Amino acid sequence: MKRLLVALFTFLACGEASAHQYWVMVDDFFPQTNQEITITIGYGHKFPVDEPASADQVEKLFIVEPDGTVRPLPIQAEGNEKLVVPVKTRLSKQGTHFIVVGRASWSTQTTRGYVHQPKDKLTGVLSSSWSECVGIAVVTVGNPTGRIPEKVFDNARFRLQPLVNLGNLHVGDTVPVKLFLDGKPFRSWIYATYEGFSSERDTYAYATRVPSADMTGKIKILKPGIWIITASDEIPYPDQTKAEVFSFACNVTFAVK
Numbered sequence: 001m002k003r004l005l006v007a008l009f010t011f012l013a014c015g016e017a018s019a020h021q022y023w024v025m026v027d028d029f030f031p032q033t034n035q036e037i038t039i040t041i042g043y044g045h046k047f048p049v050d051e052p053a054s055a056d057q058v059e060k061l062f063i064v065e066p067d068g069t070v071r072p073l074p075i076q077a078e079g080n081e082k083l084v085v086p087v088k089t090r091l092s093k094q095g096t097h098f099i100v101v102g103r104a105s106w107s108t109q110t111t112r113g114y115v116h117q118p119k120d121k122l123t124g125v126l127s128s129s130w131s132e133c134v135g136i137a138v139v140t141v142g143n144p145t146g147r148i149p150e151k152v153f154d155n156a157r158f159r160l161q162p163l164v165n166l167g168n169l170h171v172g173d174t175v176p177v178k179l180f181l182d183g184k185p186f187r188s189w190i191y192a193t194y195e196g197f198s199s200e201r202d203t204y205a206y207a208t209r210v211p212s213a214d215m216t217g218k219i220k221i222l223k224p225g226i227w228i229i230t231a232s233d234e235i236p237y238p239d240q241t242k243a244e245v246f247s248f249a250c251n252v253t254f255a256v257k
Contacts, residue, residue: 066095140167
């Protein structure tokens with residue numbers, strides 16, 4: 001059953017115990033051919049902007065172009081806090097582009113703070129997890145050309161897959177979404193919101209629990225603007241000497257005209 005609500009929740013993956021996520025934002029989701037766009041990495045609890053992301057916490061950043069070409073993007077740091085520098089690039093090909101940020105890391109809370117190592121290498125351990133996150137932005141030049149391809153996920157174990165082309169949505173449309181863990185349909189909560197809905201932490205406009213019948217959650221598009229659809233969960237980590245849990249998340253940002 002789907003519910004329209006003010007969804008208060010805390011992300012379970014891709015960060016420290018505060019459970020931050022990483023997502024991709026661009027300044028124009030529908031650029032012209034060869035128009036320069038600016039890509040930034042969102043991070044935290046407030047969509048679309050919360051805290052700047054640290055470059056050492058971003059593992060990969062790349063574009064999957066409409067013809068399937070994978071183009072790496074630079075991850076550069078600036079300032080004393082070594083924050084990710086916004087990336088400027090041009091999209092020369094017609095169709096749907098997928099801009100991807102990925103992160104995978106140990107996150108162990110110790111009596112001295114957080115350390116990005118498994119717990120068997122540390123002392124004073126309070127809790128530990130292995131976390132994986134994928135954030136995807138859908139950017140369309142001209143006519144949209146397809147759904148998110150497999151190579152976008154780049155071997156990530158957890159995947160959020162909208163079953164429609166996100167470059168061609170309108171207010172009132174419904175987005176069917178499936179979740180997969182290790183290639184098998186996975187049942188969890190899916191959340192969505194749009195820019196301007198709320199400036200509060202962890203506050204989202206829409207939530208739905210994936211139904212067991214067809215394992216397809218559905219998100220209704222309520223407003224034009226920039227949207228994010230996201231899901232996260234955790235399971236026990238297979239090697240308890242290294243971590244207690246495997247936490248995972250996946251999200252997709254896109255724009256509705």
